Amino acid sequence: MAKLQPVRGTHDLLPDEARKHQHVIAAFRDLAERYGYGQIDTPIFEFTEVFDRSLGETTDVVTKEMYTFQDRGGDSLSLRPEPTAGIARAFISGGLAQHLPLKFYAYGPMFRHERPQKGRLRQFHQLDIEVLGVPEPLADIEVIALGAHLLEVLGVRQKVTLELNTLGDTESRTAYRDVLIGYFSGHEASLSEDSRMRLKRNPLRILDSKDEGDRRIVAGAPQMGDYLNQVSKDFFQKVKDGLDALGQAYTVNDRLVRGFDYYTHTAFEFTTTLLGAQSAVIGGGRYDHLIEYMGGPSTAGIGWGCGIERLVMLLDEPPAPERPVAVIPVGADGEAEALVLTQQLRRAGVKTDLAFRGNVGKRMKQANKVNARIAVLVGGDELARGVVAVRDLDSGEQTEVAREKVVAQLGGN
RNA sequence: GUGGCUGUAGCUCAGUUGGUUAGAGCGCGGGUUUGUGGUACCUGAGGUCGUGGGUUCGAUUCCCAUCAGCCACCCCA
Numbered sequence: 001m002a003k004l005q006p007v008r009g010t011h012d013l014l015p016d017e018a019r020k021h022q023h024v025i026a027a028f029r030d031l032a033e034r035y036g037y038g039q040i041d042t043p044i045f046e047f048t049e050v051f052d053r054s055l056g057e058t059t060d061v062v063t064k065e066m067y068t069f070q071d072r073g074g075d076s077l078s079l080r081p082e083p084t085a086g087i088a089r090a091f092i093s094g095g096l097a098q099h100l101p102l103k104f105y106a107y108g109p110m111f112r113h114e115r116p117q118k119g120r121l122r123q124f125h126q127l128d129i130e131v132l133g134v135p136e137p138l139a140d141i142e143v144i145a146l147g148a149h150l151l152e153v154l155g156v157r158q159k160v161t162l163e164l165n166t167l168g169d170t171e172s173r174t175a176y177r178d179v180l181i182g183y184f185s186g187h188e189a190s191l192s193e194d195s196r197m198r199l200k201r202n203p204l205r206i207l208d209s210k211d212e213g214d215r216r217i218v219a220g221a222p223q224m225g226d227y228l229n230q231v232s233k234d235f236f237q238k239v240k241d242g243l244d245a246l247g248q249a250y251t252v253n254d255r256l257v258r259g260f261d262y263y264t265h266t267a268f269e270f271t272t273t274l275l276g277a278q279s280a281v282i283g284g285g286r287y288d289h290l291i292e293y294m295g296g297p298s299t300a301g302i303g304w305g306c307g308i309e310r311l312v313m314l315l316d317e318p319p320a321p322e323r324p325v326a327v328i329p330v331g332a333d334g335e336a337e338a339l340v341l342t343q344q345l346r347r348a349g350v351k352t353d354l355a356f357r358g359n360v361g362k363r364m365k366q367a368n369k370v371n372a373r374i375a376v377l378v379g380g381d382e383l384a385r386g387v388v389a390v391r392d393l394d395s396g397e398q399t400e401v402a403r404e405k406v407v408a409q410l411g412g413n
Numbered sequence: 414g415u416g417g418c419u420g421u422a423g424c425u426c427a428g429u430u431g432g433u434u435a436g437a438g439c440g441c442g443g444g445u446u447u448g449u450g451g452u453a454c455c456u457g458a459g460g461u462c463g464u465g466g467g468u469u470c471g472a473u474u475c476c477c478a479u480c481a482g483c484c485a486c487c488c489c490a
Binding site for chain 2: 006008059060065082110112114115117118120121124127194205210211276278280281282304305306307309310311326328331359360362363364365366367368372375379380381382389391393394396
């Protein structure tokens with residue numbers, strides 16, 4: 001530690017930035033509660049196995065992006081790279097299956113050892129929504145609607161588009177996957193190095209390759225739509241119908257895929273073109289086999305995650321903080337009385353600032369700096385007469401108010 | 414993890430074709446006004462020119478490494 005600098009890819013949230021984060025979180029909490037979701041808060045670290053099993057041992061996130069360490073007892077633990085695995089684990093270990101259906105919301109820091117870029121940090125924050133035990137498409141629709149609603153409330157809805165796809169059920173998906181492997185294997189020599197790797201690990205991912213050569217091959221690839229069975233088609237149709245009924249616009253993007261086998265049916269992302277390569281603001285999907293895959297009872301699930309930092313970057317200025325009243329002592333006797341008045345105002349619910357030092361001029365400047373709306377000058381001959389000076393800092397208008405009436409008068413504002 | 418661009422005061426940036434004391438604006442401190450702010454004027458503080466090493470009589474300037482940010486890939490939130 002040659003220099004006192006933050007660890008790469010981490011960031012201090014100073015008050016201005018923290019305020020934006022809290023603005024997002026407050027909106028999220030409010031909406032989630034309104035939709036009937038309850039907060040769940042799981043630990044930021046788990047046994048490494050929890051993530052290995054849920055995300056798959058061959059995925060990038062698990063193989064090279066996790067912060068994994070041995071604790072003093074010799075257990076392998078990992079900082080959570082995403083929220084769903086921990087919630088699924090809590091569901092299983094807490095025996096929550098008897099309370100289905102469950103609707104959860106969560107938020108907090110996540111950790112991935114990636115190369116940082118704008119909108120991509122090593123410690124970042126996510127909002128998360130999960131619905132467990134609801135195999136019906138109505139849950140998909142609700143969860144997407146909640147995401148759209150959040151974006152709308154935050155005033156960024158127009159900066160983002162909804163992309164939608166289906167991966168089908170296990171049968172459809174397996175069939176398609178086999179066909180795809182067959183097709184791409186026939187073109188293996190022409191595929192990019194990355195995609196040859198994907199062919200082994202995650203063939204669906206080749207579909208959204210950005211490599212030009214890959215794209216030519218992908219253009220001739222079999223379509224997911226042709227391999228969906230009736231159940232899968234019906235499910236997707238119901239999701240689309242529901243979104244249509246809500247007037248929720250979307251684009252079907254058949255390149256939008258998910259990596260793991262437990263994913264089924266709906267996959268969606270709210271994307272933007274304003275954040276460079278980091279286009280996904282909200283990403284989610286249905287994971288009907290995750291809980292089972294992790295060793296729990298077969299339980300349907302759907303949810304999404306949303307990057308707070310990315311959302312904040314799309315945000316216009318959030319509402320300014322409330323402007324305080326500045327109490328300004330005049331003289332030594334004024335200071336004692338100013339302290340008392342300050343606390344009285346605070347107890348009455350008035351945001352109040354009392355500068356710690358300086359003469360009247362200094363503290364008036366300080367009042368300006370904290371953007372006070374009113375200055376109350378306490379002390380001197382006014383105090384002897386039982387009054388204080390109340391000055392409107394915008395208009396410069398100053399009046400005298402009886403000391404015992406100040407709190408009532410300012411409390412009304 | 415791969416390739417590339419960048420790194421000078423708290424912030425935004427100028428500058429040094431290698432050579433004595435590195436500049437501006439904003440911000441910050443003090444003052445004009447020891448009982449009245451926001452404007453104006455005066456004034457002050459603040460930089461081992463990201464860090465380490467090399468070349469050189471001499472490096473902030475050239476070279477290498479390293480750290481960090483950014484861009485693309487990758488991955489995704």
